[in-house]
Amino acid sequence: MNENMRKELERFATRIRIETMKEFKELGFGHVGGAMSIVETLAVLYGAVMKVDPSSPRWEDRDWLVVSKGHAGPAVYATLALKGFFPMEELMTLNKPGTNLPSHCDRNKTPGIDMTTGSLGQGVSTAIGVALGNRLDKRDSYVYLIIGDGECDEGQVWEGALYAAHQKLDNLIAFVDDNKKQLDGYTKDVNDLGDIADKFRSFGWHAVRVDGADVEQIYNAIMAAKEVKGKPSVIVLDTVKGKGCSFAENAHSNHHMVVSPEQADMVIEELERKVVEL
């Protein structure tokens, strides 16, 4: 990746973070931790990888994204708005009466959201279904899937892992957002996941681990995964819950947080300086 592209993607990631924080500021609370930890991945997917058409969100030959950890919706909405799927102003309607932007991703409400999620674990199966359907129709497109690390507690994740490998689904590329935390604390304290990449590998997947805040590593891992034939791929993202928002990063409990206007403004100012520096 050349320097220009890296900077471009980092700028995009920072803008996503700013817009996501503005959504939370308007609402006064939200799933800050898990939204912020996947921002770089969203920036790489929508900034450099995915084949999508904002003017035609249901274009048949597009690449798909299933955000199985559906509570990260606000970060995905910021990304989609910045890409032009819907007007930026709409971001201010998050969770308000009649909104198209609910807490959890909804394929019937938001242009660009490919699958309805919110009950953890289920996006794994729906992503597999889409990948199988696209393969039947001989479409040259990929299905991307984002899973939480805590979400990997669900048996459904591993049922899917087994079957995707059995089906040799090389058009499926999953990410596990390994931010080390779930709702009640650290995953190692609640239900230790061990080595997530090793587990997927033993299920027959191509699995790698990268720095989930490094756009270049994420990009390179996706490109390499596309070269892998005959098996699904998973990219385990080493991330920080609440990334880029100091008040959230520093809080022990940062899954769902109250966000004061001052906290939000501080983060937004800091990030805006970063965009200029980039």
Added chain:
Amino acid sequence: MNAILAAENIKEETAMRDAYCQTLMELAKENSNIVVLDADLMSSMGMVPFWKAYPERTFNVGIQEANMMGIAAGLSATGKVPFAHSFGPFATRRCFDQIFMSCAYAKLNVRIIGSDPGVTAAYNGGTHMPFEDMGIMRNIPNVTILEPVDSVMLKDLIKQTAGMYGIFYIRLLRKNAVKVYEEGSTFEIGKAVKLKDGKDVTIIATGILVDEAIKAAKKLEEQGIIARLLNMFTLKPIDKEAIIAAAKETGAIVTAENHNIINGLGSAVAEVLSENCPVPLERVGVQDVFGEVGPENYLRERFGLTADNIVNKVHKVLQRK
């Protein structure tokens, strides 16, 4: 049963989840068989104090509701008394077969707590908004379904179920409830509480709709309509006697619930009426649609879960009388 009505229906100081935690702490002190299970929602449920006090009797399995229900069943087979919690949708529909077979069909002994009933799931939106949880559970033979209306009732029911055997579904508001009963009240599972007598119509309500029903009854009284008011906190086994008496003595019934009217309170009452004493019935509740995101007050209006709507339905049912 000795239900003492509160003089005033105001928001309680203690949140329901805190009352739940305190009650379980008290029970656990006396009964070493009490165990608590959760699926990564201990902090949301205010159960951290219990977790800290009884770490060896707390099983926070992580985000795996189906596994949790099976584990609860197994624990109960060894004589433990499990209380297993998740949000309502994940405590019922997400793990229905495990509840059905491992818990109920196997005749084991598990208390399932489903929190954030109906519109109280508010900002979590439609995916998390259970309008179907009681309906799902009602399909299982011999399950007891309880919806405590305030912290006084909650404490009493939790204590009672701890000493009983079977499968219980307790639908639990996490936030602060509106006070309906005075401290020291006791309740009989399967028996409705008569909050007010009346001769013209009966309003049968449960959960957050009880407070709306109380307000509705006052408005109706100003209009010269004297309503009987029942708090049907046990959805199953339902209090047939109270329903039949209400039908015979008042001749018209309105049900009110924070749930789909299909397979919830409205259905249960309709079944008793049509088999025993058919009288006109109107059902306030969610009219077979999915939930959506938003502030709770907006959602109450959106789905017609209001005193005004109860009043309207009473007028309608009286025209049919």
